[in-house]
Every structure is written in C-alpha cells, then in structure tokens.
Amino acid sequence: MFDFFANAFGYVLNFIYNLINNYGLAIILFTILVKLILLPISIKQQRTMKKSAKLQEQVKSIQFKYKNDPEKMNQEMMSLYKAENMSPFSGCLSSIIQIILLLSIFYLVRSPLTFMRKVPTDTLNTYINQMKEEGKEVNNVYPEIDIIREKGKTNEDVKVNMEFLGLDLSQIPNQNITDYKVWVIPVLYIISSSISIKLTTALQQKNNKKKEDVIDITEGKKEESNEVDMVMQTNKTMSWLMPIMAISIAFVAPLGLALYWLVNNILMIIERLVLDKILKAEEE
DSSP: OHHHHHHHHHHHHHHHHHHHOOHHHHHHHHHHHHHHHHHHHHHHHHHHHHHHHHHHHHHHHHHHHTTTOHHHHHHHHHHHHHHTTOOTTTTHHHHHHHHHHHHHHHHHHHOHHHHTSOOOHHHHHHHHHHHHHTTOOOOSSOHHHHHHHHHTTTOGGGOOOOEETTEETTOOGGGOTTOGGGGHHHHHHHHHHHHHHHHHHHHHHHHHHHHHHHHHHHTOOHHHHHHHHHHHHHHHHHHHHHHHHHHHHHHHSOHHHHHHHHHHHHHHHHHHHHHHHHHHHHHO
C-alpha cells in the first residue's frame, strides 16, 4: 500500500524536480502541495476536535450520572452524538489517512531512485554490486542515497542534484558527525517539532481548563479534575519525549528526509495557528 502511494507521489516529485533541477526545492514545493491537498482534511479534523471539546462537558455529565449503569450510559452518549450529528470515532479516519500519506512519503524520500526517478531494480542492484566490489560501504537502510552520492557523478540515470543552500541532502548525520553543516536541518527540525508539540499542548490545555471549570461548577467532583490534570501531565511528558524521538530519527536519516519533516512541521504550525483563528471567528 505504501509503495503504491509512494510511486504515485514519485511522479509528482519528479515532475517538480525536472522543472527546477534541485532536489531540495522540489521537496519544499512538493511538501506545500501535499499540505494543500490535505487542507480540507485538516480543517475537518480541527473542527471535529473543537466540537469534541465542547461535547466533553455533556459527556462527563452523562458518565457521572450513569456511572453505575454502563448500558444506559452508552445509550445516552450515542444519543448525544447522534443529536449533534457527530460520530464518536470522527477524526480517526482523517488521522489514518494522514499517517498513510506520511509513511508513503517517507518511502518516497528514502528511495528517490525507485519512486521518483523510476530506475529499474536490476540497474540499482548492478550499481550496488559495483560499489561493493570497489570496497565502498552501502547503507542497508538507504542504499539509493549511497548510489546517488557515488554513481550519480558519472551516470546520468541515477544523477540527482542534492545540493541545497550549501548542504548535501544525501548526507546522513551519524555518518558525518564532525561536519557541523549536516546538523543544521536536523536541529531546525527538532526545534520546529518542539514548537509544534508545545503549541498543540497549549491548545489542549486551554480546552481542558475550560472543561475543568465546568466540571468543578456542575459536579464539584475532585476525581474529574484529577483526570484533567492527568491528561495535562501526559501532554507535558510528551513535549519532552517527542523531541528526544525526533533527534534519534534525524540522527540516522538523510538530510532530504529531515528537510521534508522540517518544512512539514513549519507548515503545520502555520496551519494550526491560522485555522484556530478562523474557527474561533466562525464560533463567535
């Protein structure tokens, strides 16, 4: 499945690359294009999140009222979602679609010769064998990146212009630890990830604060407030764990992949801020 989407996206990325002959710029334009395609899904998802936050007040009341009658509680909750024309699982489909697309693009950027340049597998295997015979190391995870770096200089069929603002996007940080330039994009990616996570956490805390106030007024129950505190604490923990995961990935990934993630994060931050203002204006 991921191969199918990666192959389809490869035609688009290759079309952009042929126009500008620069892999870095092609990735940036491609990322913007993908974001625009996913924009309707993002809008729907953010609207669903805001609507869900409002419904949580009523959901909490139902859960408290029928806590000793699970069957009645489920019936009342389903009636609530039906009355609001909303599925309790709404948002899941859009999240699944975005995950599928994200992994497909990972496949694409990891193997640009296969999915973007459409180089036959036999040709790639021939180059890999030649490199091994020459005593050159071939990365098992990113063999096509090594082919571009070593064979792209003399073979037009596997040539991809990876130079971008003085950086070589075929470089992998853990293979070039002493070269400070390979850390520019991963560090920016980590910073953008932290900003994105903290922004999401801040929005969630804002919603949770509203729900906590309502719960304290309507029910006066400490356990519900503790539940909100638990969610907030989990989000705070994630804001530390995610950057750690991000640096681990950025450390072993080619800079081309890190560039895609960086641009995607920047666009995501802009998207969340803009959509939050637009949806807030709609509510008012």
